[in-house]
Amino acid sequence: MTFINYASREINCKIVYYGPGLCGKTTNIQWIYEQANPEKRGKLVSLATETDRTLFFDFLPLDMGTVKGFKVRFHLYTVPGQVFYDASRKLILRGCDGIIFVADSQRARMEANIESIANLATNLKENGFDIRSIPYVLQLNKRDMPSAATIPEMERLLRFRNEPMIEAVANKGGGVIETLKAAARQVLMELQRA
Amino acid sequence: MAKLDLMLFEEEYKLLQEIIGRLEKDASAKVVFLVDKNGQQIAAAGDVKSIDATSLASLTAGNVAATDGLAKLIGEKEFSLLFHEGEKDNLHISIVGKRGILVVIFDQNSSLALVRLRVKKASKELQEIFDQVEQRAQKEADSGSRFESPFSEITDEDIDRLFGD
Numbered sequence: 345m346t347f348i349n350y351a352s353r354e355i356n357c358k359i360v361y362y363g364p365g366l367c368g369k370t371t372n373i374q375w376i377y378e379q380a381n382p383e384k385r386g387k388l389v390s391l392a393t394e395t396d397r398t399l400f401f402d403f404l405p406l407d408m409g410t411v412k413g414f415k416v417r418f419h420l421y422t423v424p425g426q427v428f429y430d431a432s433r434k435l436i437l438r439g440c441d442g443i444i445f446v447a448d449s450q451r452a453r454m455e456a457n458i459e460s461i462a463n464l465a466t467n468l469k470e471n472g473f474d475i476r477s478i479p480y481v482l483q484l485n486k487r488d489m490p491s492a493a494t495i496p497e498m499e500r501l502l503r504f505r506n507e508p509m510i511e512a513v514a515n516k517g518g519g520v521i522e523t524l525k526a527a528a529r530q531v532l533m534e535l536q537r538a
Numbered sequence: 539m540a541k542l543d544l545m546l547f548e549e550e551y552k553l554l555q556e557i558i559g560r561l562e563k564d565a566s567a568k569v570v571f572l573v574d575k576n577g578q579q580i581a582a583a584g585d586v587k588s589i590d591a592t593s594l595a596s597l598t599a600g601n602v603a604a605t606d607g608l609a610k611l612i613g614e615k616e617f618s619l620l621f622h623e624g625e626k627d628n629l630h631i632s633i634v635g636k637r638g639i640l641v642v643i644f645d646q647n648s649s650l651a652l653v654r655l656r657v658k659k660a661s662k663e664l665q666e667i668f669d670q671v672e673q674r675a676q677k678e679a680d681s682g683s684r685f686e687s688p689f690s691e692i693t694d695e696d697i698d699r700l701f702g703d
Contacts (some may be wrong), residue, residue: 347544347578351551355689356578391600393699399602403577405592408700412688416700419577419596439576482598521701529697535689 346441346535354415357531358439359524362464364456365397365425368485368514372446373404375520378460380406390423398424401436411532418528425460432466441529442479442531443468444523446500446514449484449492457502479530481507488516544574544637549669551581558640558661559583565656566648568627572643572664573598573633580638589643598631600642621650632657635665 361369370390377388386405390518401421407417417515421440423433445464447457457521465475484498503509508526512519546554553574562570562583569584571591577599580592601620609617622629630642630653640661644654 347546347574347576347580349546349551349580351546351548360578364598387590389593389596399607400604403593405596409693411696411700425561431607433602435600435607438603439574455683466687488668525697525701529694532697536692 346531348414351374352415353413354417355411355535356419357419357441357528358419358421359442359444359527359531360437360440361420361422361444361446362433363425363485364448364453364460365427367420367425367446367448367453367460368512369425369446370512371396371403371522372444372483372485372512372520373402373422375514375517376406376420376524378434379517379521380509382410397426398422399429400424400432408528416532418524420524423464430463430467434470437467437471437473440471440473440478441534442481442527444483444527445502446485446512448481448500449498450487450489451491451493454498454501455491455500461502461504476505478526479527479534480507481523481526481530482507483512483514483519484509484514485514486496487511488513510524519523523528539690539693544671546580546671550667553667554664555581555583559666561640561656561660563633564660565642565644565653567642567644567653569599569641569643571643572594573639575599575602575637575639584643594641598639600671602633602639630654630657632661634661635668638664638668640664644671 348496361372377385384407389403391400397498404420406418408418421436423436482503510519510523510526512523516522558570558572558581567584569586569589571582572580573595574580577596579595583590605620616633618633620631627643629646632640634640640657642657644653652673
């Protein structure tokens with residue numbers, strides 16, 4: 345649910361990074377944080393455990409500049425990927441404008457990817473969204489791993505609506521900005537239709 | 539779109555700002571924030587510069603959402619009030635209607651009783667404005683004659699420009 349403030353001419357959009365545990369959601373937004381102009385980024389808030397696993401969410405506000413005289417601000421969130429944090433994941437999807445699904449390319453994690461997409465569909469539905477129509481991008485992360493599945497294989501298993509599919513190596517920054525851009529494009533185009 | 543977007547116009551924003559400005563004075567608070575349940579800041583009053591407002595909004599919404607989840611677990615609809623007591627500063631968080639959260643930060647210059655009393659009155663007034671905003675949005679959605687979005691002519695180039703291409 346986009347928040348448009350006509351008084352201060354601001355528009356805020358919420359984009360959520362979703363995916364199985366250890367797929368690189370936090371790594372994505374950490375990279376964005378490090379790359380962003382310090383004047384344009386807010387504080388990176390991480391609610392994590394002592395072992396740096398996401399406990400509730402990571403949050404990064406980003407000022408993107410202006411479109412049609414409106415200041416555009418993105419609020420990036422990650423969900424905790426571990427299966428037992430499902431209640432928290434559901435809460436974070438509340439009012440989201442777009443989803444970036446971060447898939448782990450390692451063969452051994454394919455089942456976890458599939459389960460996580462199914463879980464995303466359920467949790468979106470409970471928040472009143474449809475996974476088939478909400479702005480959505482698929483990121484194939486960890487492409488540099490020796491045990492990575494092939495692209496066609498991942499596409500067959502994980503791509504379901506002809507969504508933008510972007511290869512990434514998030515810890516080195518590969519594909520991170522492209523992914524965000526693909527999501528931003530859809531979210532802003534959605535406003536056009538609103 | 540699943541839900542109606544929250545659109546605030548100048549006059550509504552002014553009214554909201556006025557109410558929380560008054561609340562800040564009446565309750566002898568340090569800062570008052572009005573936040574959307576999705577974690578977006580709507581308005582603020584008081585010594586706002588002393589606090590990272592964006593993080594505060596996001597964490598408050600997360601806090602309220604988690605507490606909401608707890609309430610449902612034990613069969614309550616919601617906990618409409620959260621209070622966090624610190625050594626110097628205290629945080630009073632309350633729900634306003636369906637989508638608003640009111641955050642009052644205060645120290646020893648005020649008291650919980652006073653804050654509660656003033657928040658109650660302000661909440662009622664804020665609620666009325668939220669209702670108006672919602673009714674307007676609903677009316678526009680129903681009649682199909684929606685207010686022309688400033689983004690109706692957004693182009694690929696506009697988006698490229700945001701990313702500095």
